[in-house]
Amino acid sequence: MTFFRYQQIFTSVRSLLAQQLWARILLGMGLGTITGLALSPGGFALLENETALTAAEWIALPGTVFLEILKMVVIPLIICSIVLGILSSGSPRQLKKMGAFIVPYFIATSFVAVTIGLSLSLFIQPGHMMSAGAHAMVTDAISTASAPILDELTVPQRITRLIPSNFVEAALHVDMLKIVIIAIFFGVAALTMPREIVKPFEALCLFGQGAAMQIIDWAMALAPYAVFGLMTDAMIHLGFDALSAIGWYMTSVLSGLAIILSLYLFGATVFGGHSPTTFLRAIREVQLLAFSTSSSAAVMPVSIRTAENNLGVSEDISRFVIPIGATINMDGTGLYQAVAAIFLCQIFGVDLSFTEMALLMCVIVGASIGTPATPGVGIVVLATILSGIGVPPAGIGIIFGVDRILDMCRTTINVTGDLTAVVIMERWMKSRSA
Numbered sequence: 443m444t445f446f447r448y449q450q451i452f453t454s455v456r457s458l459l460a461q462q463l464w465a466r467i468l469l470g471m472g473l474g475t476i477t478g479l480a481l482s483p484g485g486f487a488l489l490e491n492e493t494a495l496t497a498a499e500w501i502a503l504p505g506t507v508f509l510e511i512l513k514m515v516v517i518p519l520i521i522c523s524i525v526l527g528i529l530s531s532g533s534p535r536q537l538k539k540m541g542a543f544i545v546p547y548f549i550a551t552s553f554v555a556v557t558i559g560l561s562l563s564l565f566i567q568p569g570h571m572m573s574a575g576a577h578a579m580v581t582d583a584i585s586t587a588s589a590p591i592l593d594e595l596t597v598p599q600r601i602t603r604l605i606p607s608n609f610v611e612a613a614l615h616v617d618m619l620k621i622v623i624i625a626i627f628f629g630v631a632a633l634t635m636p637r638e639i640v641k642p643f644e645a646l647c648l649f650g651q652g653a654a655m656q657i658i659d660w661a662m663a664l665a666p667y668a669v670f671g672l673m674t675d676a677m678i679h680l681g682f683d684a685l686s687a688i689g690w691y692m693t694s695v696l697s698g699l700a701i702i703l704s705l706y707l708f709g710a711t712v713f714g715g716h717s718p719t720t721f722l723r724a725i726r727e728v729q730l731l732a733f734s735t736s737s738s739a740a741v742m743p744v745s746i747r748t749a750e751n752n753l754g755v756s757e758d759i760s761r762f763v764i765p766i767g768a769t770i771n772m773d774g775t776g777l778y779q780a781v782a783a784i785f786l787c788q789i790f791g792v793d794l795s796f797t798e799m800a801l802l803m804c805v806i807v808g809a810s811i812g813t814p815a816t817p818g819v820g821i822v823v824l825a826t827i828l829s830g831i832g833v834p835p836a837g838i839g840i841i842f843g844v845d846r847i848l849d850m851c852r853t854t855i856n857v858t859g860d861l862t863a864v865v866i867m868e869r870w871m872k873s874r875s876a
Contacts, residue, residue: 467730470670477501477670478677485677494678502675505734508668511661512740515654517613519743520765521625522650527762528629529644537633539874544763544867548771551859552807555702555773559780560803562698568690568781569788622769651761658743669734676846691785691841695848698777699855706855706862714865716753724752725861732857736849742768745860755864763867767860774852774859779806782841786833794831802831 479485481494489497528537606612606620613621632640707718716724728748731741738745742764749760783802787794794802 466666467669467727467734470666470668471673471730471734474670474673475677478674481674482678498675498678502671504664504670505668505672505675508661508664509735509737509740511657511664512735512743515657516739516742517621518650519654519746520621521628522647522654523746523761524622524625524765525629525632525647526644526651527758528626528633529640529647534630534633537630540759540762540867540871543870544766544863545770547863547866548767549807551771551773552776553803554705555698555777556780556803556806558698558701559695559777560784560799562694562701563781563784563788566690566694566697567788568694569785622766625765654743655747658747662744665731669730672734676850679846691781692848694781694785695778696851698781699774699851702773702777702855703858706858710862710865713869714862715869716865721753721862721865724748725858728857728861729854733850733854736846736853738768738772738853738856738860741857745857749861749864753861753865753868755868759868759871760864763864764860767863768856771859771863772856774855776806777855778848778852783831783833785841787831790833792831792833798831 478498481487481489481497483489483491483494487494604620604623606617606624609624611617612624632643707721710716710721711718714721722729725748728741728745731744732738735741745764745768746760749755749764750757780803783806784794786792
């Protein structure tokens with residue numbers, strides 16, 4: 443009897459894996475975590491250090507290929523989707539209605555996220571709860587680690603640099619914000635021109651969008667293997683030590699991200715008309731991919747497909763809001779930067795006044811909005827923020843060890859925020875047109 447029961451369970455699991463991509467992704471994530479910890483020098487160390495790192499590079503190869511395929515189509519997809527989204531609005535007046543809602547919405551949620559991060563870090567005070575051993579680890583990290591620092595620019599210089607004067611340069615550096623601005627300019631210009639002139643350009647954008655989505659469908663077959671490889675690689679480099687050394691800091695960040703997620707679910711339920719369970723079930727594939735890839739830009743095509751197929755959002759809204767959200771809607775990143783800044787201030791004994799705290803909040807919101815949606819960039823932006831409040835940039839070395847796992851978590855929240863925004867906007871636009 444027991445044998446047949448286990449056989450039935452195995453058959454059910456195999457059927458689930460065969461039919462549901464999210465289940466295969468979840469399996470790949472679990473197996474990757476176990477395999478990585480088993481091979482990691484900081485885990486069970488089944489392989490020597492150099493051998494483990496070499497193995498990590500090969501095991502991560504499917505994930506690297508998967509990411510590169512998605513990156514290959516991101517720029518044409520962003521440009522084509524935004525242009526078509528603007529053209530489908532029908533008129534500058536309709537476009538103005540969408541923009542007047544979504545931009546203030548993203549800025550408001552960014553301020554809420556940063557406020558949550560500052561409040562939690564001041565309440566928990568993770569920087570005051572480090573053991574003597576952890577402080578020794580901090581000293582070693584500061585003496586050996588270094589972080590790249592962004593250019594220190596004045597506010598007028600930063601505003602000027604938002605203008606995409608060179609499209610090739612913006613594409614070369616994958617400057618998502620400039621690419622979005624270029625697409626918006628072309629879309630709005632096309633919306634004001636005669637239809638017979640715009641039609642060939644619209645057809646080209648339709649082809650570019652359709653081709654990109656087809657390539658994404660092909661790439662998704664590789665997703666479970668990609669997730670396995672990326673998780674194995676991350677765990678080999680992290681091990682147990684890095685995950686446990688600054689647990690209070692991680693607890694503060696993860697608690698804040700959980701609060702933001704609960705606010706998203708509240709918004710999706712009250713303002714978007716989706717129950718929490720239905721909403722989470724619809725977006726789980728995107729969340730798992732975002733967690734594995736640490737790049738909201740890379741999974742943006744999947745976010746668009748999920749919004750349209752699983753959440754029932756119209757194309758003109760999903761293909762306009764999500765590319766913009768993947769560029770400026772970085773609530774998880776903003777919260778992480780707030781917690782990390784206060785955490786390092788507490789370690790280095792930097793006391794911030796209320797005015798300095800308010801200024802820090804504004805700086806973090808601005809920095810998070812302009813943060814490229816690619817893995818690891820958040821910590822580079824953080825280095826610039828810290829240099830402005832008296833924290834040694836070398837202090838970034840303290841949180842290097844756990845940044846990867848937190849990057850994965852905050853990216854998941856960023857993507858969830860984009861999908862929450864589209865369901866809220868979908869319902870808001872319908873109520874305005876009724």
